[in-house]
Amino acid sequence: MRKIYVIGIGAGDPDHLTLQAAKAIGRTDVFFLLDKGETKQSLVDLRERMIRGYSTPRRRIVEGRDPDRDRAPADYTGTIADWRTRRSQVIEDLIAEHLKDEETGSFLVWGDPSLYDSTIAILDEILGRGAITFEYEVIPGVSSVSALAAKHRIGLNRVGQPFQVTTGRRLAEGWPEGADDVVVMLDAQQAFTGHPDAEIYWGAYLGTEDELLASGRVADVADEILSTRAEARERHGWIMDTYLLRRHASD
Known part of the structure; x- marks a missing residue:
């Protein structure tokens, strides 16, 4: 069975990383990063800094393109639901292609995964489709x-x-x-x-x-x-x- 960690990494200070989060990073084989464009490269850089600091040499970093969405939609709820589904398909494809059986993958989430973040809901949506299977664990972070x-x-x-x-x-x-x-x-x-x-x-x-x-x-x-x-x-x-x-x- 493949395993995935959803790791809260804090609000921006590398020292926000908890011991539990650091240990989970150390157990990770594949890190999944979604590219939000050049304007947010600094966010990717901080994630990669944490990965270098706490992971093992065997780890791999896989990047996917985060789907665009309308920032001022007439139908906010419907637009977000559509974007989340498109995002879940990107993530599902990354997991299916890059995470092998018995390996562990991780998503590094800003702040805490329970507060205005879609990763947990997206993983549930992927599991609900039934095309791939995995278990996942949520690691809380400093919001x-x-x-x-x-x-x-x-x-x-x-x-x-x-x-x-x-x-x-x-x-x-x-x-x-x-x-x-x-x-x-x-x-x-x-x-x-x-x-x-x-x-x-x-x-x-x-x-x-x-x-x-x-x-x-x-x-x-x-x-x-x-x-x-x-x-x-x-x-x-x-x-x-x-x-x-x-x-x-x-x-």
Whole structure:
């Protein structure tokens, strides 16, 4: 039986790698990397750095092309489902061609595989089709959410209160009910600007040499975050950021 590890590698700092993750990398025969284009080559480079640091000389690296998708679709759910299916076919072909019986393959996933990542669902989809078989294990990692809280030296929740993790798309529809502390990811439209009285704790490229941080009342720091974000995206060709919005219960 072939085995696959889905390994959370942290938000960007190589030191985020856990001992469990490092041991799994050391047991891996084949690493599967999906190429997202030249603008994200630095993400591939960091993965390869971790592989060199913890794997054995026998390991192999196999790359596939990540399918393109519409970033502003009219039918968001349908577009994502179609992209995920196309992505699963790429991954299925890589596994079938390059992972032999009794070998172990690995996917190195940014942050934690359980938080806004499709790898687990894609592997389940592949197994559901029944063309190939394998077992897989998930190795947790340091998420960008945990890294954000650590960098700002804050707790995500207040005493006796819940917090919610959501997306910029959902925040743009309104503040989530039942929570005054909201962690927001995947916010291409900068939905935080619609809540000027909230406090924001923002971070981008967390854990990397390019890390950016800002905090304060949204009305006071929104322009700074928007300009910093735009400049960073132009310079790198991509951006990964997240933030915590915090409001008073009476707001």
